[in-house]
Amino acid sequence: MSSSTTTTPLLLLFLISLSVVATAKPTAYEVLESYDFPVGLLPNGVTGYELNPETGEFKAYLPQTCKFTIEGYDLEYKSTITGVISKDRLTHLKGISVKVLLLWLSIVEVDKKNGELQFSVGIASANFPLEGFEESPSCGCGFDCDDANLAVL
Structure with missing residues (x-):
């Protein structure tokens, strides 16, 4: 076998692997970042997106409904979250709720302004620093997870 015959399959494999890498779909978290949002807007475990x-x-x-508590707020993400994304703005959100007092309210919009994220439930809104969203929370335990909690999830 000549050296050109052996290099041809290797070159072909290399080109195929480059093609696969070049066409790999970004993750949902990478898409958030491409619109200037932090990854922590979505919990860990997103299985796909459109x-x-x-x-x-x-x-x-998400594989199932996801609930957790962060800084005194109970949050719930349905297994499908929908909305419209643009640079620094999420609108028409469905599938994300926050418990305020005894009521579950839908988060309908998120705006990024001046180093903060503003979450709107329609009639009211609250601002939080971007730094709190650098990491994604985990279903069931938020940021207060230990190995025992993760094994159950």
Whole structure:
């Protein structure tokens, strides 16, 4: 076998691997970052998403409903989250709720302004520093997870 015959399959494999890497779909977390949002807006475990880059309409999928508490707020993410994403703004959100007193309210919009994220439930909103969203929380335990909690999830 000549050296050109052996290098041809290796070159072909190399080109195929480059093609696979070049066409790999970014993760939902990478998409958030491409619109200038921190990854911590989504909990760990997103299994997939759909995005229409022209309209910004998206769907993100979790294996099941995800609940956790962060800084005194109870949050719930349904297994499908939908909305419209644009630079520094999420609108028409469905599938994310926060418990305020005894009521569960839907978070309908998130705006990024001046180093803060503003979460709106329609009639009211609250601002939080971006630094609190650098990491994604985990279902069931938020940021207060230990190995025993993760094994159960």
